[in-house]
Amino acid sequence: MTSGVEMTDARSLFVDEAREYLQLISDSLLRLEEEPDRADSLNELFRAMHSLKGMAATMGYGRTVELAHASESLLDRLRSGGLEAASRRSAVDALFEAAGALEQLIEAIASDGGEPPAQATGWVTPLVERLEALRGGAGDGAGPAAGDAPDGHPNGGSKRNPTKANSVKANPAPWTVSVRLAQDTPLKGVRAYTVLRVLEGLGELIRCIPSRDELEEEAFDDRFQVVLHSGEGAEAIRRAVLAVTDVVEAEVGPGEQGATPGSPAEENGSAGSATQENGQLSSFAVQKQHTVRVETARLDALVDLIGELVITQNNLKDVVDSRRRGGRSGGVLSPGAGRGAPGVREPNRPEAVRALGEAPREAEEAPQAAEEALHALAEGPLRRLERISSELQETVMKLRMVPLQQVFSRFPRVVRDLAHATGKRLRLLIEGEQTELDRTIVNQLGDPLLHLLRNAVDHGIEPPEERLRLGKPEVGQIRLSARTEGNQVTLELEDDGRGIDPERIRQKLLASGRFPAEEVRRMDRERLIQFVFEPGFSTADRVTETSGRGVGVDAARAAIEAVGGRLSLHTEVGKGTVVHIRLPLTLAILRALLVRAEGETYALPLEAVRSIEQLRAERVESLQGHPVMRYRGRVIPIRPLVRTLEGLPPGALPVEELRGALAVVVESGRMRAAIAVDEVLGQQEVVIKSLGRLLGDLPGLMGATILGSGRVALIVDAGFMAG
């Protein structure tokens, strides 16, 4: 069996595919719950469960096989239409549970390298037993090789050993066997031949549709039917056929469909749905994606390399540009072109002017005409290089983009479960799930969104009685939407529930005694609402199973900000709450404002920058020893960049020293601050590099970037500065 600590190829493939199947199962179950008679959902479920079972069996995951097998058998029963409406509903509930349990097993396999030990999975057994009881086929063990099922065939024997050749019983009866092969079955003619041989071992072949010759000549797509006289039961025949490689579906119905009218099957009426209309098998669109799986680390390496390429190209461009300019004006000459450390497209760098004296001496010594000719030659190829590398950059960025669907797809199921658990009725609308975002960001979105969703269900949406009393539609609505706006993606999570009551927050604050009562009474609505972002602050009256355990909106906001996003919340009592989330399309490249402070260059995410202000003397004040400035009707703190990063209190700095400096006003969430810097250098797209293990997670920094000059600039986390 697979062993070892690291994920083996086979196991990672197994986990990937198992997750896909579980998603498919969950989607189909949701559809089935809405429209219980949908044969296609059932068939899809059955196939997915069957495939999952087969994969798990290949890997030797016994508990998974057991559970999948019991689910598959129950699905088969559902499919044959043998259950009453009430039993069908409990069957679907049990299948939901089974899907959840399978997910747990698969995730355990993914993280621990194998199924949990038997004693840790004792909970599987009662579930399997329940699935079996619902199926009504007590006695059919979980072992895939168990005996025949009582499929209701009039002559159906209950013989074991179905695969023993020529075990034709005294009373053979007609069966119609419908077989589907995997879409990409190699040599499918031969495969059909193999199936026929297996069937021949079970009884007498009456005919094939299409004909045997056509089958062997591959004159069929992926399905065929065989009429067989056999004393074996339907289930035994089905299992024998399913045991053939590449057979993905096999159904056995009594009688000779389309052949002998009035066969026992007709009165019996329990034929499987797919065999009822001969040749009219419902077709499944098996989606085949033309994709290649690539390890994400390779993709990241590619992104890194392109970052290097862009930097080198900027380097080269600076050399060419500065030399060209150097030949003529020299006024805005970049420094050090001849020292191999040319400047960037950083406008108006004063030290560029200062450095003029020591600038390219060789350049001045070289014959100027030849110089210029050389640079004129270099310019064409350089422009092309720029164009190509920017296209390359864009293409690679697109490689990292994945649709939000990956995260959204689990929510309908979550909401369904939450609704059941809370006794609420609600509908989840999802819009824009095809919107694409950087993989890293999408991967980080699951938990915060899940949390917000739970909040909405738990605290937002009212119970049905209350909604009716309030004159609201009985069924609550949660809308999750995504759309691309420029180089950002906006998510909205909107519920039509009770909203957040600022007065309740006020009561809570008063009760907590954290602030003087007078101050709390004076707080306006906006200020009060901000408290939902405080760790551990919950307005929930009771702790429910799903949320309100103190992990609040604050955690969701922190997670969103960690990927460079912003979260804000608007709420109206009685009407509902909208959470707005804005996310950058990619994490790898950032539009930054380059600033200079205490001799170093820093990059600020342009997204967070509201404006650049001159700290004129009359605007700067001191409030309780802290420098502040008036900004658009509010008083915001002034934070000197370097001191704040170093964790020093700004109060120690005399206000006078700040006067006359520049301040970059940044905003994060609803918090604003003015960051005092010496100089603003300009805007630039920068490639974000991790600070690496050496520096680790420094508070206040998002990473670093390498400028065209080869110098490193630290990227400042606006959330840290504003918060």
Next chain:
Amino acid sequence: MGKRVLITDDTAFMRMTLRRLLESNGYEVVGEAEDGLDAINKYQELRPDVVTMDITMPKLDGISAIREILRIDPGARIIVCSAMGQKPMVIEALQAGARDFLVKPFQPQRVLEALEKASS
């Protein structure tokens, strides 16, 4: 659990590919045979649970080897491995008694499925 497999193929690469795949999935590859004769000898010596059998090989082809092995042990489980376009030969091999067939290039999932089915 740990089924014993004999791999038969005249190319070392194919033998290695199969060996890696099978071994990393819990099978025990007890031997490798380079041609049909070799396969017959090794079968008698090793009595594996499953044999994978290439068709076109020097000295003795796979189909003849299947017939011979089944003569020695009617319960032998043999999976024939063919390239695309060898359909008549695959059918012949199945008629000779092969349990299943695989088509090159191998798709791991299919190989494992066939092995699992043939050996259970």
